[in-house]
Amino acid sequence: MKSWETTGGGKKKSPPKGLTEPAAVRWALTCTVLLFLGFFLLLPLAAVFSQAMEKGMAAYLAAVREPEAVAAIRLTLVTAAISVPLNLFFGVAAAWAIAKFDFPGKSLLLTLIDLPFSVSPVISGLIFVLLFGLQGWLGPWLASRDIQILFAVPGIVLATIFVTFPFVARELIPLMQSQGKEEEEAAIVLGAGGFATFFRVTLPNIKWGLLYGVILCNARAMGEFGAVSVVSGHIRGATNTIPLHVEILYNEYNYAAAFAVASLLALLALVTLAVKSFAEWRGRTG
């Protein structure tokens, strides 16, 4: 209870003058914010689905079931299925080392883990071109052995791993730091093994944060465009992920199909937001 509610004369519930904005200002601010969010968030979201359905349900299903779209969906799923578990494992290892132990150079390590966030997606793609391209470091060696990384699936997976690298670690580190290490130490002292301690003590404490990190990591892995676009080579049916397929359809003026395929990613975004809100709510209520 706010203090003014107990000291007030009992006439009004609202706080006294000077502690909150006048009603007119509150009303104006709320309307401004709703209008801004409506234009910038709600309208685009509505537009994706409305444009996707413009030519009817049959056209929508046809666009989504087309062989090239199916191949793009499959490649996107494969990419996420490889990159998310790898970054999940890394995230847990990094969070364990950083949150449960003290060592010199910790803040430098934290900064380095965040690095992929501050690198433009295009540059994230460029670095793999520099590494594996024909003019690159490993390019000639790979070419002489007929190993294709760039403009093929491995390049797409690598670029995706780079871009989604920090997501799980970044979610877990502050969470595990705030929880301290007393519970784990108690388990160890009572004779539990390292893995038993992790799975029985740590994991139940961090599961909602972990879920949140994984779902964000997955959303980015499936939706990454810039980095993947640089390394993919845009070979239809072979190295196109869903976002790249959307781009091709859009550039061919096949708008209804482009938005139909894009709506799959928009649905994924909505599911991500729903799971995120749920995980946050569970994380708070325990």
Added chain:
Amino acid sequence: MKKFIRQTAVLPGFGLALGYTVFYLSLIVLLPLSAVIIKTASLSWETFWAAVTAPRVLASYRITFGAAFLSALTNGVFGLLTAWVLVRYRLPGKRIIDALVDLPFALPTAVAGITLAAIYAPNGWIGRYLEPQGLKVAYTPLGIIVAMTFIGLPFVVRTVQPIIEDLEGELEEAAACLGATRWQTFRRVILPVLLPALLTGFALAFARAVGEYGSIIFIAGNMPMVSEITPLLIITKLEQYDYAGATAIATVMLGTAFLVLFFINLLQWWSRRYAEK
């Protein structure tokens, strides 16, 4: 040092966890990133300078950094308002609105790009009303600002929101008791506390906007010298197999990104000191 850790740590797995972390970090991030630096170092200074100061490149910096600055400014104002309204006011459906703020994080950039282009195109939902007023958004620099504002929106809200939640009501009460108007309280008491977070959010939104590619290229029109952003220029160079040129421009962008990162770390150090005082 090693001995020190062994003596105090009860928990197992430090060596393994840290070892794997450093190994994976080096393999996935540091090694590939060093490719840019080494490639740049192999260029002669003249080549580098010519590549990063060509008129078309300079024009792209102006557009990218200018639009990113204006969009981060927009987000600074509206992000602060949004965070304030979400924390302080009662409104229906607040939980849904709050979740929706993260949409630009979750929505793939290509989807955002084609959608914004469709909305602001001359025949789009908003574009058809702006076009008769002589206001062209899609395929102009204004469209770039709109796309950058969209993707930067959550940064300011999410950095400022927790600080507003933690604000101590007593300070505002004291100000009011001493006769301050609400505006004076906001400007003299609330704003100084929020400032570090607000600047951090601004810097994060700016950095994200500068590097952004997917949501911008569909709405930008991509006219050289007018509405061509720097990341697109890097891709154009790559497509022409001009790896040296692409890397040189990438180095400039990386340098800017690191400067912003440094600025953010400085801000956080400042706000921690502020909190301790």
